[in-house]
Structure formats: structure tokens, C-alpha cells
Amino acid sequence: MSEHMVERMPGGITAPEGFEAAGVACGIKTSGLDLALVRSTPPARVAGIFTTNLAVAAPLVVTRDHLRTSQDTAAAVVVNSGCANACTGAEGLAVSRAMAADTAAALGCPVEQVLVSSTGVIGLLLDAEKVRRGVAVAAGALGRDGHAAAAAAIMTTDPSPKETAVRVHTPAGVFHIGGMAKGAGMIEPNMATMLGFLTTDAAVEPALLQRALKEAAADTFNAITVDGETSTNDMVLLLAGGRAGVRIDENEYATFVDALRTVCRELALAIVRGGEGATKLIGITVTGALSTTEARQAARAMANSPLVKTAVHGGDPNWGRLVAVAGRAGVGFDLTGARVAIGGVELFADETVFAEREPAAAEHLRGTDVTLTVDLGVGGDARATVWTCDFSAEYVHINADYRT
Numbered sequence: 001m002s003e004h005m006v007e008r009m010p011g012g013i014t015a016p017e018g019f020e021a022a023g024v025a026c027g028i029k030t031s032g033l034d035l036a037l038v039r040s041t042p043p044a045r046v047a048g049i050f051t052t053n054l055a056v057a058a059p060l061v062v063t064r065d066h067l068r069t070s071q072d073t074a075a076a077v078v079v080n081s082g083c084a085n086a087c088t089g090a091e092g093l094a095v096s097r098a099m100a101a102d103t104a105a106a107l108g109c110p111v112e113q114v115l116v117s118s119t120g121v122i123g124l125l126l127d128a129e130k131v132r133r134g135v136a137v138a139a140g141a142l143g144r145d146g147h148a149a150a151a152a153a154i155m156t157t158d159p160s161p162k163e164t165a166v167r168v169h170t171p172a173g174v175f176h177i178g179g180m181a182k183g184a185g186m187i188e189p190n191m192a193t194m195l196g197f198l199t200t201d202a203a204v205e206p207a208l209l210q211r212a213l214k215e216a217a218a219d220t221f222n223a224i225t226v227d228g229e230t231s232t233n234d235m236v237l238l239l240a241g242g243r244a245g246v247r248i249d250e251n252e253y254a255t256f257v258d259a260l261r262t263v264c265r266e267l268a269l270a271i272v273r274g275g276e277g278a279t280k281l282i283g284i285t286v287t288g289a290l291s292t293t294e295a296r297q298a299a300r301a302m303a304n305s306p307l308v309k310t311a312v313h314g315g316d317p318n319w320g321r322l323v324a325v326a327g328r329a330g331v332g333f334d335l336t337g338a339r340v341a342i343g344g345v346e347l348f349a350d351e352t353v354f355a356e357r358e359p360a361a362a363e364h365l366r367g368t369d370v371t372l373t374v375d376l377g378v379g380g381d382a383r384a385t386v387w388t389c390d391f392s393a394e395y396v397h398i399n400a401d402y403r404t
Helices: 056-068 089-107 128-139 144-153 208-216 248-272 292-303 308-315 319-327 356-367 393-400
Strands: 005-008 019-024 035-050 073-081 114-119 163-172 175-183 195-200 236-238 281-289 337-341 344-351 369-375 381-390
Touching: 005 035, 005 248, 019 128, 019 144, 019 344, 035 056, 035 144, 035 195, 035 208, 035 369, 056 089, 056 114, 056 236, 056 292, 073 089, 073 128, 073 195, 073 236, 089 128, 114 195, 114 236, 114 308, 144 163, 144 175, 163 248, 163 381, 175 248, 195 248, 208 248, 248 281, 248 381, 281 292, 281 393, 292 308, 292 319, 292 369, 308 369, 319 337, 319 344, 319 369, 344 356, 356 369
Parallel strands: 073 114, 195 236, 281 369
Antiparallel strands: 005 163, 019 035, 035 073, 035 236, 163 175, 175 195, 281 381, 337 344, 337 369
């Protein structure tokens, strides 16, 4: 075994020692599980990243307030699906605070150590009484085997739950990282992008934990898009409980971030694979950029282009759409040196078109995992990848009927 080894394992968000979870149905949704509870024993240090949308939902306000008051410490996270409790004013804020207070009472912890999250339809007031009953049931159901139910309880239009975990072997000892996420629509890489909850039994101080989460998210949660829409409720939380007895410092930081990135990437790609109406996972890599920022900006523009996404859905190797987006992405671009490949098949390079190669590219597009590569032609050495999915008629049906 090498000094550092990362291996996948079952258990999701409760794979790390010290974490329990539950998922219950309390009637917020018309059917299915709709409230998840995660407890950390002892209370964990917390890092968080939140939506950049200025229409911030009530649960985010409460969670950020509690993190400030508790100095980035949490004993529990409570999450409901079926109602976003967003754009609900003072009444909605009161419901989110009651959600935290009910959880604190059920678990016997300070209210400021409870973080809250909601997902679902915007503009509906969350039913505080249903939440109160759900929290009581969930508190009694907490266990290491509750991870799957918790992952199911946070879903809205997701086709399936998303959870994963890894075991990390280091010279300092063994620790674990687990997580669950939800997201299928309103997904745009402008942190956050959905709901994500991560746990580790390593001991990590808040500043280093925050740095690790931002670094891991940059190439995972912030490198996906389904429809270019940033939600009002997006958050990713990382809780470090410390039960493994392994302390992460600068010496072990790179190993920790690598393992965290593994968990985040699996959850992020699962979100894209399960995007509303999606039939294909698309990886768009931009090369030859003047900076990583410009490479990400160009890749994101292509990933959010309806013309690119519909061409992939239809199996059309229309490389011209990629060139057109690259040229208007607001980054350094030179058509005379630009190159475009689909599935490794180069279709355009140095202003030369290789039409005879299109059948091979079309064959690649018939698969479920698609790769598109665009060189911006300016001679830079920066690159970035953004993952997205295709646009299908089903996406329109889902979102046209979402509230009905």
C-alpha cells in the first residue's frame, strides 16, 4: 500500500465516525421522504459555500447567522425538500428559525449549532407544524444506517439519490469523507450549484477546512451546469468531526483535498447525469487559454449554450456552434489557431474543415458520455473542464409542469 491511498466505500454521509442520519416523510411533499437530519457527535467544525444569487432564501440566512454565532461549529443539519421557503419574507424566516429550534430541542444542543436547508418550489411558505413532527420522528430514527434515507429525503426532481464515501489511508492514520447531494435543475457553476452535505472524521480547523472546500469545489461543484440557473437556496456544507484522530495540517492538506475532490466530483457528475431530461453527460474541455479563469469562462459559455446542448442531444457534430460560442465568450480567442474535436476526432483546425471525419464524431455522440475539446488558438497553456448535459424535450416538460 502506498503512503496515501483513497478507496471508495459504502456509507454515504455517515461513513465517517461520529455521524448519524435519518430520512423521514412528514407531508411536505405529496409522497415520499421529505426531511433529512444529520447529527455530529461531538459537534463538528464547519465550512460552507453559498449561493451568489441575491434572492437569498430564509434557511441560508439562518444557517449563515448560526455559523457566525457558533464560530463555525455545528451539531446537526436539518434539510427539507418540497418547499424552498424562499421569497417568503419575515414569516419564512421565522419558520426556518423554528426548524432550527425544534431540532435543537429534539437533540439537546444549542440552537446556533443547528444548520438548516430547504429545497423545492419558490414562494411557498414551509409548514412549520409538519417540520416539527418530522424532526421529532427523524431524531428518534437517527443511525449510521440512515444515510440512504437521508439522501433520498433531500431530492426534488432528481431521478435518484446521490451519495458516496471514501476511506483515506495516510501515514498519520485512516480517516473518511462522505457526502450526499441533490440537484437536477437550476444548476449553474456559480457557487453554490445545488445542495451538498459533506462529512469527515478528520480534525480540521475552520480556516483550513474552508480553504479545502473552496479548492475542491472549483473543479467539481463549480464546474457543472444543467441550465445556467443559480438557485436561491444553494449551499454546500462540510462538517469535520475529528473522531478518526487524524489532524489535517499543511503536511496532510494535499491528501485531504485530493480525497475531498474525489467525493465532490462523484456527487457533481451524478447531478449532471441526473439533470432534468438529461440523456448524455458532456465534458467540455477548453485548452490554449491565457488563464484558467478564461478557460473556465469559455467552457462554461459552451456548456450553457442551448445550441450546443441540443446539437449533442440530436447527435449532430456541429463544431461550428462551439467555435461561435468561443468567439463570443469574452476571452482571448484567435480563429486562425483554434481547434475543435468531438470525442477526440478533430473537425476544425487552423481554419481547415475536416468534413470527412464527421461520421466518426457522430458515432461518438451516440454514446451517453460525450467529450468536446476546444483550443482557443491564442497559444496559452491554461485549460479547464466543465461538465453539463444535453437539452431534451423532457427538460421543457419537467419545467413547464413543475408547479402543476
